[in-house]
Amino acid sequence: MRPLRPEDPAEIGGYRLLGRLGGGGMGQVYLGRSPGGRPVAVKRVLPGLAADHEFRSRFAQEVEAARRVGGFHTAQLVDADPFADPPWLVTAYVPGPSLQEAVEEHGPLPPPAVRTLGAGLAEGLAAIHSAGLVHRDLKPGNVLLAADGPRIIDFGIARATDFTALTADGAMLGTAGFMAPEQVTGSRTVGPPGDVFALGAVLAYAARGEGPFHAGSIASIVYRITREDPDLDGVPPELRDLLETCLDKDPAARPALPQVLRALSAGGATGDWPPPRIAAMIAERDVSARSNASGGTAAQPRPATAPAHTPPQTDPVFSPPPPPVGQWTPPPPVTMPPGAPTKTGGAPGRQGGGAALAIAIVAVTLLVVAGVAGAVVVTRGDRGGGPTTAPTVPTVPRTPPPSTPAVDASAVVGTWEGTYECAQGLTALNLRIVEAEDGRLGATFRFSPHPSNPDVESGAFAMRGDLTDGVLRLEGERWITRPDDYLMVGLRARITEPRPERIEGTVESTAGCTTFTVERR
Numbered sequence: 001m002r003p004l005r006p007e008d009p010a011e012i013g014g015y016r017l018l019g020r021l022g023g024g025g026m027g028q029v030y031l032g033r034s035p036g037g038r039p040v041a042v043k044r045v046l047p048g049l050a051a052d053h054e055f056r057s058r059f060a061q062e063v064e065a066a067r068r069v070g071g072f073h074t075a076q077l078v079d080a081d082p083f084a085d086p087p088w089l090v091t092a093y094v095p096g097p098s099l100q101e102a103v104e105e106h107g108p109l110p111p112p113a114v115r116t117l118g119a120g121l122a123e124g125l126a127a128i129h130s131a132g133l134v135h136r137d138l139k140p141g142n143v144l145l146a147a148d149g150p151r152i153i154d155f156g157i158a159r160a161t162d163f164t165a166l167t168a169d170g171a172m173l174g175t176a177g178f179m180a181p182e183q184v185t186g187s188r189t190v191g192p193p194g195d196v197f198a199l200g201a202v203l204a205y206a207a208r209g210e211g212p213f214h215a216g217s218i219a220s221i222v223y224r225i226t227r228e229d230p231d232l233d234g235v236p237p238e239l240r241d242l243l244e245t246c247l248d249k250d251p252a253a254r255p256a257l258p259q260v261l262r263a264l265s266a267g268g269a270t271g272d273w274p275p276p277r278i279a280a281m282i283a284e285r286d287v288s289a290r291s292n293a294s295g296g297t298a299a300q301p302r303p304a305t306a307p308a309h310t311p312p313q314t315d316p317v318f319s320p321p322p323p324p325v326g327q328w329t330p331p332p333p334v335t336m337p338p339g340a341p342t343k344t345g346g347a348p349g350r351q352g353g354g355a356a357l358a359i360a361i362v363a364v365t366l367l368v369v370a371g372v373a374g375a376v377v378v379t380r381g382d383r384g385g386g387p388t389t390a391p392t393v394p395t396v397p398r399t400p401p402p403s404t405p406a407v408d409a410s411a412v413v414g415t416w417e418g419t420y421e422c423a424q425g426l427t428a429l430n431l432r433i434v435e436a437e438d439g440r441l442g443a444t445f446r447f448s449p450h451p452s453n454p455d456v457e458s459g460a461f462a463m464r465g466d467l468t469d470g471v472l473r474l475e476g477e478r479w480i481t482r483p484d485d486y487l488m489v490g491l492r493a494r495i496t497e498p499r500p501e502r503i504e505g506t507v508e509s510t511a512g513c514t515t516f517t518v519e520r521r
Contacts, residue, residue: 001521002521003501003519004030008028009044011032012030012032013084013090015034018292029041040092040093042090043091044086045086048451062154063082065133066091069128069133072148072151073128073151073152074124074127074152075093076092077090078092095146095290096278097278097282098140099117099141099150100141101432102281103140104434105434106277106434111238113273113274114207115265116273117206118203120149121150122257122260124151125196125199129195129257134195135195136179137198138199139198140205145282177214178201179197179225180198181225181226192256196246196256197254199246203246207234207235207239208235212230213225213230214231217483232244407496407497408498409435409466410435411467411499412433415432415521416518416519416520416521417430420515422514425450425453427448427453427456428447428448429445430446431444431518436464440466441466442462443463444461444462445462445474445491447459447460458481459483461479461482462477462478463475463477470494470495471495472505475488475490475508476490491516493506493516502517502520503518
């Protein structure tokens with residue numbers, strides 16, 4: 001949970017807000033406290049979207065869908081006002097990570113856990129279909145892992161089977177990579193088989209750590225979904241046949257949910273739930289939420305700060321490693337060239353919104369190898385050009401600079417959310433950092449549109465790095481979801497606290513990105 005920001009309200013609909021749980025391009029989700037002291041999740045639509053009549057209708061549809069389903073398969077709807085300005089809804093708080101968070105932090109689930117997950121999701125989808133609804137956006141981020149099984153959330157684009165579509169013909173609502181072929185092509189006849197397809201894709205993700213149609217761009221993903229076989233490498237053999245049938249491109253050839261449930265639970269094949277590492281994540285969140293809801297104070301908002309400003313610079317920048325502990329002198333702010341980052345190989349002058357990631361740290365490395373001098377200057381007290389001592393002047397002992405406190409790599413492990421600054425504005429950043437088996441750090445860098453900069457494209461890449469002598473360094477390693485022609489960047493920040501709640505640093509890029517700020521989630 002992250003602290004409230006100055007612009008956040010203190011309460012919504014009589015529910016006191018305690019902190020931020022997450023959010024996206026459509027709304028913000030808070031941890032709240034009911035008048036009776038129970039922890040709840042409060043979702044508020046972004047004010048800019050509340051003025052959109054179509055979006056407001058879709059939000060009212062989400063509220064109605066949540067009411068119709070109910071039960072332990074979803075996060076129970078508690079309260080809602082789709083006609084407020086802006087609209088909001090409240091659900092029971094589920095103290096568990098999303099499937100996406102769990103896989104990114106700990107890797108694929110063991111086969112028995114995948115079976116248990118699949119059986120729980122099949123039950124949940126069956127309940128949704130029994131209410132006359134189709135979810136249409138089942139994905140790892142919409143699956144919460146609770147102590148007693150998974151919960152399906154976010155009915156923002158669920159549709160009744162007899163409902164007239166709110167979108168125009170050919171419009172595509174959903175998340176690329178987990179949508180059925182009939183959905184990505186804009187069909188208005190997406191029925192329960194579409195959710196079965198998404199279930200197969202989600203279970204493949206849980207089993208292998210990557211979706212079955214993983215590709216670098218949305219266009220490539222759509223092509224693979226509609227034209228190519230799913231990639232099920234890494235899926236346990238006992239699950240492959242079932243997932244292949246779920247992912248059949250013909251809706252009529254996919255199994256019904258009762259068949260899926262029987263296959264997953266045959267012979268008591270489902271295992272203990274939750275797996276130990278996920279159980280630890282659930283316990284930590286449960287303790288934190290109940291502590292806050294039972295009388296703990298809300299996380300205090302931090303004062304708003306203006307983005308750091310640095311003068312423009314024309315040469316690529318490279319920051320050399322710091323001297324040993326106790327001799328470090330803070331360098332001047334690192335500055336990147338002006339102008340929004342551009343995509344490689346694109347039309348002249350074309351600027352991508354998410355091109356905050358426009359130049360890879362690899363490119364910087366190549367410049368250094370080629371002999372390009374770094375543009376950052378660190379003052380070292382050069383005495384050249386004159387005598388180094390003056391016998392007639394007494395020497396005054398200098399006080400050594402304070403040593404940087406020893407900080408362990410575990411200080412930065414966790415989920416961080418915030419923004420980074422580029423010439424065209426802010427881009428939303430989600431950063432997950434874990435300790436790798438080799439003792440170094442691994443991370444997932446996810447970028448997406450910021451409300452103030454909605455034209456940014458979304459993407460993600462894996463990073464590797466370390467925390468040495470109080471300096472965090474992360475470099476791009478491989479793409480997870482890559483918009484066409486985008487390149488990776490690196491991050492650098494000084495860490496001085498054993499468990500910081502906020503990290504500020506520089507984006508190592510030569511294309512106009514300068515600084516980043518993230519807060520612990």
